[in-house]
Amino acid sequence: VGTRRAGKTSLLHQLELLTERDASPWVPLIWDMQGCETSGDLSDELYVSIEDAHRRFEDCGISVRSFAGLDASVMLERLSESIRVAGKQLLLMADEVEVLLRIAKFEPAWVIRLHAALSSDNHKTVLTSTQLLANLNRVCVGDDQLPFLQNFSVIHLWKLEPDVAAALVEQRQSEEPLVV
Numbered sequence: 001v002g003t004r005r006a007g008k009t010s011l012l013h014q015l016e017l018l019t020e021r022d023a024s025p026w027v028p029l030i031w032d033m034q035g036c037e038t039s040g041d042l043s044d045e046l047y048v049s050i051e052d053a054h055r056r057f058e059d060c061g062i063s064v065r066s067f068a069g070l071d072a073s074v075m076l077e078r079l080s081e082s083i084r085v086a087g088k089q090l091l092l093m094a095d096e097v098e099v100l101l102r103i104a105k106f107e108p109a110w111v112i113r114l115h116a117a118l119s120s121d122n123h124k125t126v127l128t129s130t131q132l133l134a135n136l137n138r139v140c141v142g143d144d145q146l147p148f149l150q151n152f153s154v155i156h157l158w159k160l161e162p163d164v165a166a167a168l169v170e171q172r173q174s175e176e177p178l179v180v
Helices: 008-019 039-052 054-058 072-085 099-106 108-118 131-138 162-170
Strands: 026-032 089-095 123-127
Touching: 008 026, 008 089, 026 039, 026 054, 039 054, 039 072, 039 099, 039 108, 054 072, 072 089, 072 108, 072 123, 099 108, 099 131
Parallel strands: 026 089, 089 123
Antiparallel strands: none
């Protein structure tokens, strides 16, 4: 969770870079939810994200075209299971997740199904959002009224002071570069 321009998307791209190596047990996927207004929009955008990263999935023996036209929750379940069978694990990174607030008003049952897919033990999920993310807890999931974010740890990103930001970019924080 962080304010606009706090580096949330950059953090996801750094995670993607670190995990897309052959020796990594992870297969990263960034799903940008920005601008989506319906479950159909989110499903389409997830498919586009999978298409953009098609080489990673083809390396696991997965046909990207087999996901065309599927609902996002079904795509996630099938993708994470296929990656697991290939001996790796999906690292799903969803950006701009606050769009789910708007979608939950009109399609609450769909958001509940998505929650189940995002919370699956078959993959790891990282969500990024502004402070509005906390409002997702008002979207209850299932008969037991489980708050949406109960299965997620919330970490707040803070703005770096200019000298600390420069040290990070120049990698002066240690003798060995920490950022690749």
